[in-house]
Every structure is written in C-alpha cells, then in structure tokens.
Amino acid sequence: MEYMIPGNLVVAVMIFAIGAIGIMWRRDAITIFMCIELMFNAANLGFITLAQSLGKPEGVAVFLFVITIAAAEAAVGLALFIKIFDDRENIEAEKLDLLKR
Amino acid sequence: MFLKILYHLFVFLALFGSLMVVVSKKAIYSALFLILTMLTIASLFVLMNAQLAAALQVIVYAGAIMVLFLFVIMLLNLGKQAPLSRRSRPVRWLGLLFGVGIGAQIIAVIYSGFIPPAETTAAASVTIDHVARLILTDYLYPFEMISVLLLVAVIGAVVLARRHLVQGVETVTETAEKAGK
Known part of the structure; x- marks a missing residue:
C-alpha cells in the first residue's frame, strides 16, 4: 500500500500531461474532448489516492462532483458536435473560426 | 508480492x-x-x-x-x-514542451515533501458510510447544486441536438453567408 501513494500520484501526473499534450496535438474536436476526459481521470486518480492514504472521505466526495461535471460536459459537448457536424460535415477544431471573422 | x-x-x-x-x-x-x-x-x-x-x-x-x-x-x-494535427510545427512542439514541463513540475512538487507521509494502512480506509454521511451533511448544498447542473445539462443537450424540428430555422453557416452578402 505504501508504495502506491507516490506511485499513483506520478501516474496521475503523467496521464494528465499526456492529456494536455493530446489537446494541443490533435485536430478533430472529438479526440480533443477525449483528452479532456483523460485529464479528468488523472485528477480523480490523484483525489482518490490522497483520500485513501490520508483517510479523508472529502476526496471521494470531490470525486463524485468531478464525475458528475464530466457527465454534464460530455452530454452538452457531444450535442454540440452533432449540431456542428450537421452544419459542415466535419468537426475539425481549427475550422471552427466563425467567431474570429 | x-x-x-x-x-x-x-x-x-x-x-x-x-x-x-x-x-x-x-x-x-x-x-x-x-x-x-x-x-x-x-x-x-x-x-x-x-x-x-x-x-x-x-x-x-x-x-x-x-x-x-x-x-x-x-x-x-x-x-x-x-x-494528427496539421498545425504548424512550432505550435506542436510548444505543446509537447508545455505538457512535459507541467508534468515535471508536479512530480517535483510530489517528491519535495509537500504531501504528508501516509499513515498506517489501518487508519486509511474510507468506506461508503463515511462518504454518504459527508455528502448528506457538510456537502449537502454542493450536492443539490450538482443535481441541478446535471438536469440543466440534460435539457440543454436535448434542445441542442434535435434536428430541424422547427421549420424555417437556418443553420449557422447560412446565417453567416447571408450576413456576408
């Protein structure tokens, strides 16, 4: 159990960094969205690790809130993607520049 | 083992x-x-x-x-x-640098002794009992708010994703094209 605590935190940081790199590396909006979910997961892993190692239930409560926000975000974001796809047949993030004109 | x-x-x-x-x-x-x-x-x-x-x-x-x-x-x-991205190369490598940099910084914080050492494993057990007591007492207000947020998100998703239910509503591109003419 003891070796898991710094180990899990490092794994969480690495997954978070991979997600952050993915957001800047990818072009299609849906993969960028999946990278955001990856970052949510990394944050959750950190919260749960510290909650278990320090014996505090607050971390699990925050985990609950994060998971709910992720669900709400996924619902609204994917609805937006369907709408954008209807409009222009692709969901490449760099072509969504209507507000820049 | x-x-x-x-x-x-x-x-x-x-x-x-x-x-x-x-x-x-x-x-x-x-x-x-x-x-x-x-x-x-x-x-x-x-x-x-x-x-x-x-x-x-x-x-x-x-x-x-x-x-x-x-x-x-x-x-x-x-x-x-x-x-993969067709973005200009400097932006991609800047992104990689940013990701690796933020990861290295947080790992440095973890090993700098900022996080207190773990207590003995016997004390470290959080069960569903503790969590349920916490979210229904101290975190009751955020808990209710997050329920409202979920409801609003579901309604918003339904409103956003329906397909041409209303006759005569034009798409965003059509509106932009008309404005451009």
Missing part, C-alpha cells in the same frame, strides 16, 4: 492506454483505448481499497459517458477523418 506485480501491470496499462488515446489514427480506437484507461484506473482504485470510487468509475465513466462517446462517433461516421 502478487499485488505488486498486479499494480505494475495496471500502471503500465493505464499509461499505455492514455498514450494510445492521443496517438491512434481513428477516433473509435481512441475511444476504446480511453475505456481501457478508465478500467485500469478503476483497478487501481480497487487496489487502494476505494471500492465505491471503482464502482462509480466503471458504471458512470466506462459505462455511461463512453457509451455516449461511442454512440456519437458511430452516428457521425467518423471512420477515417481523424489525422
């Missing part, structure tokens, strides 16, 4: 899965590797005795949210068109 081997296997799978989410060429493979990552993170929760978190991770994340993702990918038929 067995647990240690299992732990390292799960760590490897989680990192491999998250890397493949970014690298995969097709969106559907990214989604499947994301499910793998979420399930291995749930296994890490089980190894830490966080059964409630593991169950929620499997049911809500790997179940509900990822089914939504897969459903949208299949609905939009995003088979081939998901290549």
Whole structure:
C-alpha cells in the first residue's frame, strides 16, 4: 500500500500531461474532448489516492462532483458536435473560426 | 508480492492506454483505448481499497459517458477523418514542451515533501458510510447544486441536438453567408 501513494500520484501526473499534450496535438474536436476526459481521470486518480492514504472521505466526495461535471460536459459537448457536424460535415477544431471573422 | 506485480501491470496499462488515446489514427480506437484507461484506473482504485470510487468509475465513466462517446462517433461516421494535427510545427512542439514541463513540475512538487507521509494502512480506509454521511451533511448544498447542473445539462443537450424540428430555422453557416452578402 505504501508504495502506491507516490506511485499513483506520478501516474496521475503523467496521464494528465499526456492529456494536455493530446489537446494541443490533435485536430478533430472529438479526440480533443477525449483528452479532456483523460485529464479528468488523472485528477480523480490523484483525489482518490490522497483520500485513501490520508483517510479523508472529502476526496471521494470531490470525486463524485468531478464525475458528475464530466457527465454534464460530455452530454452538452457531444450535442454540440452533432449540431456542428450537421452544419459542415466535419468537426475539425481549427475550422471552427466563425467567431474570429 | 502478487499485488505488486498486479499494480505494475495496471500502471503500465493505464499509461499505455492514455498514450494510445492521443496517438491512434481513428477516433473509435481512441475511444476504446480511453475505456481501457478508465478500467485500469478503476483497478487501481480497487487496489487502494476505494471500492465505491471503482464502482462509480466503471458504471458512470466506462459505462455511461463512453457509451455516449461511442454512440456519437458511430452516428457521425467518423471512420477515417481523424489525422494528427496539421498545425504548424512550432505550435506542436510548444505543446509537447508545455505538457512535459507541467508534468515535471508536479512530480517535483510530489517528491519535495509537500504531501504528508501516509499513515498506517489501518487508519486509511474510507468506506461508503463515511462518504454518504459527508455528502448528506457538510456537502449537502454542493450536492443539490450538482443535481441541478446535471438536469440543466440534460435539457440543454436535448434542445441542442434535435434536428430541424422547427421549420424555417437556418443553420449557422447560412446565417453567416447571408450576413456576408
């Protein structure tokens, strides 16, 4: 159990960094969205690790809130993607520049 | 010893899965590797005795949210068109530098002694009992607010995603084209 605590935190940081790199590396909006979910997961892993190692239930409560926000975000974001796809047949993030004109 | 081997296997799978989410060429493979990552993170929760978190991770994340993702990918038929970025090279390498930099910084903080050492394993067990008491007493207000947020998000998703139910409503591009003329 003891070796898991710094180990899990490092794994969480690495997954978070991979997600952050993915957001800047990818072009299609849906993969960028999946990278955001990856970052949510990394944050959750950190919260749960510290909650278990320090014996505090607050971390699990925050985990609950994060998971709910992720669900709400996924619902609204994917609805937006369907709408954008209807409009222009692709969901490449760099072509969504209507507000820049 | 067995647990240690299992732990390292799960760590490897989680990192491999998250890397493949970014690298995969097709969106559907990214989604499947994301499910793998979420399930291995749930296994890490089980190894830490966080059964409630593991169950929620499997049911809500790997179940509900990822089914939504897969459903949208299949609905939009995003088979081939998901290549890596065509952005200018400096931006991509700047992004890589940013990611590695933020990771290195947080790891440095973890090993700088900022986080207190773990107590003995006997004290470190958070069960569903503690969590339920907490969210229904101290965190009752955020708990109710998050329920309202979820309701608003569901209504918003339904309103956003319906297809041409109202006659005479034009798309965003049509509006822009008219404005441009």
